[in-house]
Amino acid sequence: MNTEDLDDGDYQIWLIAQDLLQHSSVFKVMVRADNTPPAVKMSAPKANQRVLKQVTISAVSSDLHLDSYRLDYSTNLAANEWLQIYVKGDLYQKDESGQLKPQDLKLVEIQLEWEVPIEKGQIWIRLLATDIAGNTNSQTIQVEVPTAVETRKDGTIF
Numbered sequence: 001m002n003t004e005d006l007d008d009g010d011y012q013i014w015l016i017a018q019d020l021l022q023h024s025s026v027f028k029v030m031v032r033a034d035n036t037p038p039a040v041k042m043s044a045p046k047a048n049q050r051v052l053k054q055v056t057i058s059a060v061s062s063d064l065h066l067d068s069y070r071l072d073y074s075t076n077l078a079a080n081e082w083l084q085i086y087v088k089g090d091l092y093q094k095d096e097s098g099q100l101k102p103q104d105l106k107l108v109e110i111q112l113e114w115e116v117p118i119e120k121g122q123i124w125i126r127l128l129a130t131d132i133a134g135n136t137n138s139q140t141i142q143v144e145v146p147t148a149v150e151t152r153k154d155g156t157i158f
């Protein structure tokens with residue numbers, strides 16, 4: 001069923017069958033339309049920030065039906081090749097009775113220590129969230145790992 005033209009919310013579908021003798025039967029089912037993608041926000045590191053080898057990734061994702069999120073990175077955005085940093089799935093728990101659960105905003109706070117896999121250059125970090133209806137949203141930031149400068153006394157400056 002395509003719900004793109006419907007507002008998000010619960011709908012009741014009725015099926016009424018009637019024979020030639022006017023005998024009828026009614027079957028009702030509740031369905032939920034969800035056309036809203038999850039919200040995503042990466043708060044650290046900031047876009048275009050210079051980072052060291054160890055970086056803290058801080059982010060939030062929220063949705064009424066949030067099912068999963070993942071953090072990825074790429075060193076070549078043009079090739080659209082993403083490698084996984086972290087993934088968390090099965091966040092939405094269905095009601096065992098088969099009934100629709102009351103709508104409840106699920107907010108996930110993400111706090112992750114990550115070791116950047118490159119010595120220097122640009123790297124892109126992406127947060128991608130998906131809800132149970134298949135709606136997705138993402139945020140991508142670019143950060144820079146600066147070239148280390150060696151000093152005369154064998155020290156390193158970043």
